[in-house]
Amino acid sequence: MTISIDRTRCAGHGLCAELLPELIRLDDWGYPIIQPGPVPEHLAAHARRALAACPALALRLSQQTPRFDSGTSQRSSRR
Amino acid sequence: MNLFDGPDPRAGAESLADHERRLGPLAPARAGLIEAIERSGLLGRGGASFPVGAKWRSVAGRSGGPAVVLANGAEGEPLSRKDQLLMWARPHLVLDGARLAADAVGADRVLLYVGEEHRSAAGALARALAERPAAQRRRFAMVAAPARYVAGEESAAVHFVNDGVAVPTATPPRPYERGVEGRPTLVQNVESLAQAALVARGGGAGTVLLTVAGAVQRPGVVEVPAGTTVGEAVGRAGGASASPRAVLLGGYFGTWLEVGEAWRLPLDPAALRAAGGSLGCGVVSVLPASASPVEETARIMRTLAAESVAQCGPCFFGLRALADACGRLAARRPEPDDLLRLGRWSAEVRGRGACRHPDGAAGFLQSALRVFAYEFAAAAGAGRRAAA
Numbered sequence A: 001m002t003i004s005i006d007r008t009r010c011a012g013h014g015l016c017a018e019l020l021p022e023l024i025r026l027d028d029w030g031y032p033i034i035q036p037g038p039v040p041e042h043l044a045a046h047a048r049r050a051l052a053a054c055p056a057l058a059l060r061l062s063q064q065t066p067r068f069d070s071g072t073s074q075r076s077s078r079r
Numbered sequence B: 001m002n003l004f005d006g007p008d009p010r011a012g013a014e015s016l017a018d019h020e021r022r023l024g025p026l027a028p029a030r031a032g033l034i035e036a037i038e039r040s041g042l043l044g045r046g047g048a049s050f051p052v053g054a055k056w057r058s059v060a061g062r063s064g065g066p067a068v069v070l071a072n073g074a075e076g077e078p079l080s081r082k083d084q085l086l087m088w089a090r091p092h093l094v095l096d097g098a099r100l101a102a103d104a105v106g107a108d109r110v111l112l113y114v115g116e117e118h119r120s121a122a123g124a125l126a127r128a129l130a131e132r133p134a135a136q137r138r139r140f141a142m143v144a145a146p147a148r149y150v151a152g153e154e155s156a157a158v159h160f161v162n163d164g165v166a167v168p169t170a171t172p173p174r175p176y177e178r179g180v181e182g183r184p185t186l187v188q189n190v191e192s193l194a195q196a197a198l199v200a201r202g203g204g205a206g207t208v209l210l211t212v213a214g215a216v217q218r219p220g221v222v223e224v225p226a227g228t229t230v231g232e233a234v235g236r237a238g239g240a241s242a243s244p245r246a247v248l249l250g251g252y253f254g255t256w257l258e259v260g261e262a263w264r265l266p267l268d269p270a271a272l273r274a275a276g277g278s279l280g281c282g283v284v285s286v287l288p289a290s291a292s293p294v295e296e297t298a299r300i301m302r303t304l305a306a307e308s309v310a311q312c313g314p315c316f317f318g319l320r321a322l323a324d325a326c327g328r329l330a331a332r333r334p335e336p337d338d339l340l341r342l343g344r345w346s347a348e349v350r351g352r353g354a355c356r357h358p359d360g361a362a363g364f365l366q367s368a369l370r371v372f373a374y375e376f377a378a379a380a381g382a383g384r385r386a387a388a
Helices: A015-019 A041-053 B016-023 B033-040 B052-060 B082-089 B091-105 B119-131 B154-163 B190-200 B230-236 B259-263 B269-274 B293-306 B313-330 B338-349 B357-371 B373-387
Strands: A002-005 A024-026 A032-034 A059-062 B067-073 B107-115 B140-145 B185-189 B207-214 B220-225 B244-249 B255-258 B283-288
Touching (some): A002 A041, A015 A024, A015 A041, B052 B185, B067 B082, B082 B119, B154 B185, B255 B357, B313 B357
Parallel strands (some): B107 B140
Antiparallel strands (some): A002 A059, B244 B283
16 A cells, blocks of 8 residues: 655645654655655555544545656656 | 758748659558557657657557647757758658658547747748648648647647646646547657658668757758768768867756767667666757856756746756755856755656656756866856855
């Protein structure tokens, strides 16, 4: 399971970083930075709670490798 | 077989009659065209250097109704001129490529998406379209792209056509999955399409268009064989007009290179990729030794920050903060941590937007910090001395 963020929705409320500080920290402007990689088993329940708490509905949990922003920088085609 | 074979491109648009006399009429896309493009090794010329054949194949392999081809001539990169010149001087080559792409991916619509400020290019394409038989013309429509940097990003282009908003969308789905009107959409730069039209006629996609800018004798567009070195490309523009300090390769999203390192570097998309760089959109800009690299970097960062569409927080706030810190360093009035912040923030904004705008800006700045390490340190030091 991995966490990803729809950056167009995220408004920097910061609840995710409070509920899941092991995997999410905030940058200097209050926007989340997610530790890359899968969510460890013992944090799965916390991750689901963070997802449910996001007021902007910007967090997603997926079973496969995320195709967009996960804090890693995969190359994708532009223009 | 080159894009600018035939009459001097500065003479303006080649007519359909001249185009067909020179190259022969275009046969319908044959089976095996996608394989031929793959064999040619053609990489996208819009900035991302994505393999063109693979892109066509991914659209051709989708169900979801007839596909759409969006020929991308937005050319929002401030230093780039090559797409405008190509559309203006060789409109029929672009139309041929778009037509072949439509046949190959199964598209019944072709949108010619041209930057609204590129009026002569759009005019040439429209006139060229009018020369084509009505049966061919029916599939085509022209769309004016807003004059914004991100308007050429592929999801932004699709978003603009669908909803009139030239702002990137979160992906997935990507345009090849669900694009214009929800249909699979091939978004392809106009130079890539023109190159594909040459491949269909037996050419090998062996050249690249460059915009040579900055401290050179004759700034402008040149067509060079892939593998030409940066130094030779600058030579084609009359050579440097002042002692060069560095080269910006790939435009505002590109990479600064030390002049000694850059000069011998071959401008081949595949070779540059292997070397960790990128041809980007083909901009080669020469910074003279007399210029201040910190000021030049700050100026470009200001533009990139202003071009954030303010959709994603890390991009909007991050690029603005980076541009402000660069500006303070350039003015020799830095805050104590500005240099450290540039390093940290530029790493942090990467991968944290819906599109690659923050990544492009961060990559540009990180290359500046590497190549101009001495100048940035001096600027930070000047601030410390002033404060003491």
